[in-house]
Amino acid sequence: MNDIGIRDLGDIGIAGIDVYGTDTKKTSKDTPKLLMFFRSEDQAKGLPKEDSKSSKIEYTIGGIKTKKYPIKDDTKYNQSFGFDLFRENLMGNNEIVYKVDEDTNGDYIVDTNQKHKESATKNLQSFFDSSSKLTLELIDTKKTFYIDEEFILKKGTSPLKDKSYYAPNILIKPGKQVIISAKFFDTDSSSKLNQTVTFKLSNSKGIESVTQVLTFNQNEEIIGFNIKTKANETIDTQATITAFIKDSSNKDLEIGRLTILPNKVYEPKLIFVDVFYKKNTLTTSSNYSNLANDLNNKSFNQASINFNLAKNQILNIIDTDFSLKDPTNTLGKWLVQKTGTTDYETAKTDDVLTILKAKFFENIAILLLNEIEKSMQDFEVNDGVITRKLLPKDKTLKDWFFQCSQLPGNSKATKWYDTLVVNLHDYISSIKLGFYPLFMCNNIYSSTSVLAQGLVWSKGLIVPKAGIGNTMIIAHELGHNLGLRHTFDVPNPSTEKGDIKIGMIDTLENIMDYLPDVPGTHSKNFITYQLQKMRENSEKLKYNIDDMGYKIEKEKSGASFPTNVIKDFSNNKKIETFSNNICLYLFKSYEDIYNLQNTTKLESYRDKILSIFVDIIKNYFKNL
Numbered sequence: 001m002n003d004i005g006i007r008d009l010g011d012i013g014i015a016g017i018d019v020y021g022t023d024t025k026k027t028s029k030d031t032p033k034l035l036m037f038f039r040s041e042d043q044a045k046g047l048p049k050e051d052s053k054s055s056k057i058e059y060t061i062g063g064i065k066t067k068k069y070p071i072k073d074d075t076k077y078n079q080s081f082g083f084d085l086f087r088e089n090l091m092g093n094n095e096i097v098y099k100v101d102e103d104t105n106g107d108y109i110v111d112t113n114q115k116h117k118e119s120a121t122k123n124l125q126s127f128f129d130s131s132s133k134l135t136l137e138l139i140d141t142k143k144t145f146y147i148d149e150e151f152i153l154k155k156g157t158s159p160l161k162d163k164s165y166y167a168p169n170i171l172i173k174p175g176k177q178v179i180i181s182a183k184f185f186d187t188d189s190s191s192k193l194n195q196t197v198t199f200k201l202s203n204s205k206g207i208e209s210v211t212q213v214l215t216f217n218q219n220e221e222i223i224g225f226n227i228k229t230k231a232n233e234t235i236d237t238q239a240t241i242t243a244f245i246k247d248s249s250n251k252d253l254e255i256g257r258l259t260i261l262p263n264k265v266y267e268p269k270l271i272f273v274d275v276f277y278k279k280n281t282l283t284t285s286s287n288y289s290n291l292a293n294d295l296n297n298k299s300f301n302q303a304s305i306n307f308n309l310a311k312n313q314i315l316n317i318i319d320t321d322f323s324l325k326d327p328t329n330t331l332g333k334w335l336v337q338k339t340g341t342t343d344y345e346t347a348k349t350d351d352v353l354t355i356l357k358a359k360f361f362e363n364i365a366i367l368l369l370n371e372i373e374k375s376m377q378d379f380e381v382n383d384g385v386i387t388r389k390l391l392p393k394d395k396t397l398k399d400w401f402f403q404c405s406q407l408p409g410n411s412k413a414t415k416w417y418d419t420l421v422v423n424l425h426d427y428i429s430s431i432k433l434g435f436y437p438l439f440m441c442n443n444i445y446s447s448t449s450v451l452a453q454g455l456v457w458s459k460g461l462i463v464p465k466a467g468i469g470n471t472m473i474i475a476h477e478l479g480h481n482l483g484l485r486h487t488f489d490v491p492n493p494s495t496e497k498g499d500i501k502i503g504m505i506d507t508l509e510n511i512m513d514y515l516p517d518v519p520g521t522h523s524k525n526f527i528t529y530q531l532q533k534m535r536e537n538s539e540k541l542k543y544n545i546d547d548m549g550y551k552i553e554k555e556k557s558g559a560s561f562p563t564n565v566i567k568d569f570s571n572n573k574k575i576e577t578f579s580n581n582i583c584l585y586l587f588k589s590y591e592d593i594y595n596l597q598n599t600t601k602l603e604s605y606r607d608k609i610l611s612i613f614v615d616i617i618k619n620y621f622k623n624l
Contacts (some may be wrong), residue, residue, distance in 0.1 A: 040077040153187070174265060202239050265305075275442060303535055344443060345445040435624065446466070450467075452477040487506075549567075552611060
């Protein structure tokens with residue numbers, strides 16, 4: 001019979017026996033543990049990540065050449081809820097967020113070169129809750145373990161600069177159920193840990209249910225975790241889900257946490273505008289409902305922003321169309337015929353967008369003036385001499401103002417109608433009402449391969465023909481409209497600045513990054529800063545025209561004789577300017593054409609006339 005060393009029983013496959021009671025290995029109940037939350041099983045396994053086993057590929061993105069490894073995506077995240085996990089390898093360490101400076105009205109400040117001014121605010125880690133009780137390093141007696149970049153427990157000291165445990169942030173719109181992933185880490189490598197983990201919710205308002213208990217049997221096991229939000233109640237303050245186990249003295253020991261963010265819903269409107277240059281080839285109305293659904297389900301529901309569809313519109317444009325601010329900036333100079341086709345192309349989508357927006361808002365202004373014209377043709381005034389219509393039935397506003405201009409000293413009246421168009425254009429284009437026109441260019445391409453373009457904190461984006469239907473590219477540009485900049489500074493010679501200064505592509509998946517291959521295919525998520533920024537900007541808007549707070553009251557300008565004007569909740573001075581000008585032009589033309597001696601009588605009708613204008617504006621937007 002062979003002699004067997006009793007201390008070497010592990011050599012024959014027997015483990016966990018301490019014959020002399022001198023075992024220094026802790027039981028599973030005492031070994032360090034950690035639980036982490038992930039949006040999907042793929043993310044729990046370290047995705048997305050660069051495939052460093054493949055060869056680097058040279059990409060040209062935004063006109064800039066760079067070499068990167070191919071990206072292995074998280075294919076199990078459906079993108080319908082917001083989830084942000086701080087990952088130092090993707091987002092850097094102590095990365096500063098830069099905020100665009102705003103004036104007292106909440107509008108962005110630009111410098112003399114029309115570039116946004118920015119200020120450093122705080123770092124990305126500050127958007128997460130952390131706990132001194134938790135760390136990504138686990139110390140088991142004299143051995144140190146750490147969670148690596150791919151969320152694998154390894155022996156040794158963590159190479160991360162920041163070893164803090166940051167609770168991921170999740171944002172789920174009301175009435176939605178999601179299953180995320182919980183991953184358990186234990187320095188005990190046994191296969192039958194039978195470890196019970198319980199979960200406690202700090203605040204249940206807006207939350208219908210969460211998983212209460214999970215049992216993990218081994219290190220790095222991944223199990224689904226359920227969260228369901230209430231359909232008819234919102235989460236108004238952030239809540240925390242905390243994971244506990246019982247320690248050796250049967251006390252609760254925290255091993256992980258997750259932060260649930262507020263989920264008030266914002267519901268702006270998308271106005272899809274079919275654009276045709278020179279020739280309208282549309283035979284049936286375009287259907288963009290699938291695109292709108294995808295924008296919600298794959299992007300903006302992450303921020304609890306849900307776009308509703310307004311009525312489709314058509315915009316026919318010609319060479320001589322121009323930006324109202326610059327009549328020399330005509331459309332024809334930016335478009336040429338695409339070789340071998342009946343379509344057209346442009347190298348300057350930004351200039352074309354400026355003109356499209358001007359034409360779109362100008363058309364709305366003209367529609368509103370047409371309604372105002374009809375109402376004034378029916379509006380009776382008593383001028384102290386006779387009762388008659390403020391505007392004759394057989395006269396348009398243009399005709400009436402022209403007639404006035406023919407009288408001595410009234411030559412400027414020829415410009416009154418155009419001034420009113422500009423006044424209304426300026427107000428409608430800056431109104432704090434949640435709607436965004438998307439100019440879908442049916443016969444215009446970009447010669448520089450631009451698939452869509454939008455401007456930061458501005459209504460409207462252009463989608464050249466090749467970009468129509470590319471959900472994530474359009475989501476990127478809508479992100480700009482909602483106030484987001486890129487995740488990088490565009491290298492010289494451009495002066496375009498990003499909200500954060502991470503290298504292009506380095507996020508691997510952020511919707512506001514420039515990512516390689518087929519545009520938009522890697523775009524997956526918004527980070528917490530972006531979610532909050534879009535929601536902050538959305539909070540500044542109204543989504544029902546009845547909530548605009550229109551009222552008629554005295555202007556607060558430095559005018560010598562303040563008059564009553566239309567005001568809205570945002571104190572937009574442009575509607576006040578329109579109020580003053582249209583009353584001035586209507587009263588002045590009436591008084592001069594009828595040679596009225598008593599010029600104060602018409603002023604008594606001012607409030608009633610302005611109230612009619614408010615109703616016209618409200619009716620238009622109610623029927624969008």
